[in-house]
Amino acid sequence: MWWHHVCGAFVFLTVSLISFTPPCDGGNILVFPVDGSHWINTKILLEELHARGHNLTVIRASTSWYIPEKSPLYTSITIQMEVNITKITLTCFSIHNFLSLIDKVHSFWCKVLGQMFDDDKMIKMLVDAKYDLVLTDPAIAPGVILAKYLKLPLVLNVRWITSGEGHFVLAPSPLSYIPVPGSGLTDKMNFLQRVKNMLFYSIVLFQQKFVVEPRYQAVCDTYIESGCDVVSLLQEADIWLFRSDYVFEFPRPTMPNVVYIGGFQCKPASPLPPELEDFVQSAGEHGVIVMTLGTLVNILPTDVADEIASVFAKLPQKVIWRHIGGRPTTLGNNTLLVDWMPQKDLLGHIQTKVFVTHGGTNGVQEAIYYGVPVLGIPLFFDQYDNLLRLQERGAGKIIQLHNLNVSSFEQGLNEVLYQDSYRQNMQRLSRLHRDQPMAPMDQAIFWVEYVIRHRGAPHLRTEAYKMPWYSYYSLDVLLVLLTAVTVIFITIGTIFRFLCCRGKKYIKVKKQ
């Protein structure tokens, strides 16, 4: 088992790059990113911060999957590891080992974090660097705890927190119309769906209380002076840069320190490389279909890939398919297999008619930005939920993996290709998404710099998080008021009865 190997291994920490650039005119930002697809858009944010003169330090694993050690954007602090936990998690993931994997990932990071805190040299360097803030993706908690340890303002670049959807720990989230991620529900639920939502929320709470929090609690108790827990630390964050918006997400209560930056990575498409442009143009009036199932496409069984290829082969459109597995036997001449493609530039090309995607957040946001309707084949994680939001708006169609065959794929593809409502709805979403007072990237940069300028943003945090749950829900107040009302009624009743009795006695006495 890979896991025993990792947990048994001695996680050795060294600082490989100590040449620390002195603070420049911009801010001095410590970044604790998440590896894998999360890094893709964190990097875009870092490029912008770097361009605006901020000094960036990125903490990365020596075994990093996506995060390079050397970059013109940042100075890196490399933590020596023997495996890459993110890569292993994602590639070993299945629905059956979900909780166990979650447990192991967080245990791993707790171990890493503990050793970071024990490394005096590392800590001295981090303290001496006098960072202005910590920027982290709270899908794992080390960055959040590190910010607390270093007593630094905290900005979250967030799609998910350690236990699901961040809003659930941040803002009031009535389960009657806010679907729990993974439930496959929308904001319009009938009674049974609301029961299902409640049950899903119980699972999330269980995961949070019994799987995630206990893992980090030991680190918090040992290394954070005043004690803390992960949920409180998240609630203490100065700014939440949420990688979504209300064109994509169902509307819900939010908080003053939440900034929606969904699609911040998008910008007008650049021209395609000449060969790709020729291929795209060769499609003529029929246009092009772009397909990718993300970086973990090898999960798609060969027979399914063959079926997909056979459907493509029948179409008059040209197809560009990011495919890493073996060449499907049924591949048509109209289909170009690539192992990488300029996805955003392709989606932004006027010839692109449909985007066939697994429904990762980045891809879905890009499809919205460029207004390309989606045929979605969700694999795992948030992908079904992402695609559901498009399907609900009539801008996409989902085919579940277990229903995927020649017939369903062909039917779905033709529907999205030729039923004009899909394109119209997606273009409406695109218009709404692009119509913002300020570009999402500029918002993100503004709020990072805001936190630097004002050394945090505590005035945007509510008092809600400081009170016990029964006070928060006013249960103590209601109990006292109800008791008071009851006592008053009983007293009045007693007095009334007493007076009645006296009256009766008086009448009796009088009669006698």
Place this chain on the structure above:
Amino acid sequence: MWWHHVCGAFVFLTVSLISFTPPCDGGNILVFPVDGSHWINTKILLEELHARGHNLTVIRASTSWYIPEKSPLYTSITIQMEVNITKITLTCFSIHNFLSLIDKVHSFWCKVLGQMFDDDKMIKMLVDAKYDLVLTDPAIAPGVILAKYLKLPLVLNVRWITSGEGHFVLAPSPLSYIPVPGSGLTDKMNFLQRVKNMLFYSIVLFQQKFVVEPRYQAVCDTYIESGCDVVSLLQEADIWLFRSDYVFEFPRPTMPNVVYIGGFQCKPASPLPPELEDFVQSAGEHGVIVMTLGTLVNILPTDVADEIASVFAKLPQKVIWRHIGGRPTTLGNNTLLVDWMPQKDLLGHIQTKVFVTHGGTNGVQEAIYYGVPVLGIPLFFDQYDNLLRLQERGAGKIIQLHNLNVSSFEQGLNEVLYQDSYRQNMQRLSRLHRDQPMAPMDQAIFWVEYVIRHRGAPHLRTEAYKMPWYSYYSLDVLLVLLTAVTVIFITIGTIFRFLCCRGKKYIKVKKQ
């Protein structure tokens, strides 16, 4: 009684200006403003909308207090009335007749509205004008109901709704840390304060359910096809432009269609008129105190005015006092009485050291914008609450009217003048307030135009408002789940007992 006169009067409606300008390149906006101080900043918003090429039509009373019939900004529709209800309400207001006044104001407007709807000529003109949206201040509800009647998108320019604070009908508002206006509480409450807050909320609910809503219900039932109620109409609004922000207001949950435009009326100060500038400069290093108690200053008793003047007379500062009543006998040479002053330009003047104010929203927002610490003498309405928010941040001090005398005023004034923390705190608030991604006025204009571009913003409204309260709070779901759990436990218990009994019988039989 003025009221009987008004209610008995025949409210005669005519359209005095029918020369309707055809739609221009900008939008075509129907404005239903609130008279009095609310008009002051609505007008500033209209100036900006007009400057951007929008065509504005303002509905006003023939007896209007502040809203002129002829204006280069807008075409007006004048409703003939015999009194000005807003002026009478404000000038007759006292805490003792609050509910009765509220009742009468809304009854009055319902009558006006009913007659508007009965006026076929008026309605035809409003329909034919093909407005893009209704912009209204929901302190009274006619604009909101009119938007529903005309089936137009609705943008609210809001400080208060018909029954208090708009957030309470819009977003989750836990009473444990969200003070009800009028309660004089902050977001940090002890147990007894939370009890008080709950009781105040009961009053607000009572006012809403039994005073305001029933007044408008008859109009809604008679004239709105599908029926409606005021609270639902408010919840259906496309955009809420809230005249506050989280530098001023305590942070709380909000909604995606809420835009905070607090201080949108502020801009860098213009030079003062020469004589005023000379007076201000003559104060030298001591600086200037600016005082105004709003338009209803005649509420201030003469002896109190004398006491205030006598305190001013002792100071080395110069004082500019907007005072409409009689000249105080104790007035010093350093005090300039004016019946109007360029308040914003004075507050923005570097010489201004303290702002003595009643705490109206406009004045408080301007004090924040220009960073001038405040000595507040709240008179009524939201003024104490407004000032409390400054006092909580150490940027102002409140003297209640019943505590106002020479000694308390002198002590308070000296404290705000010479304790540097007041100025520092106010300047910090000013820095925070001014540090926004986009100027509040630009935000307001953006969202008005957004609603015009997209014919509303329904995608920003939650599903919350469509469900009954027990579903919203998931009480039905909880009841079913608890019942299910109870049934399961009882069944298991029964089976267990049955098995035990059988076991005992079996043992007994065996023993025999």
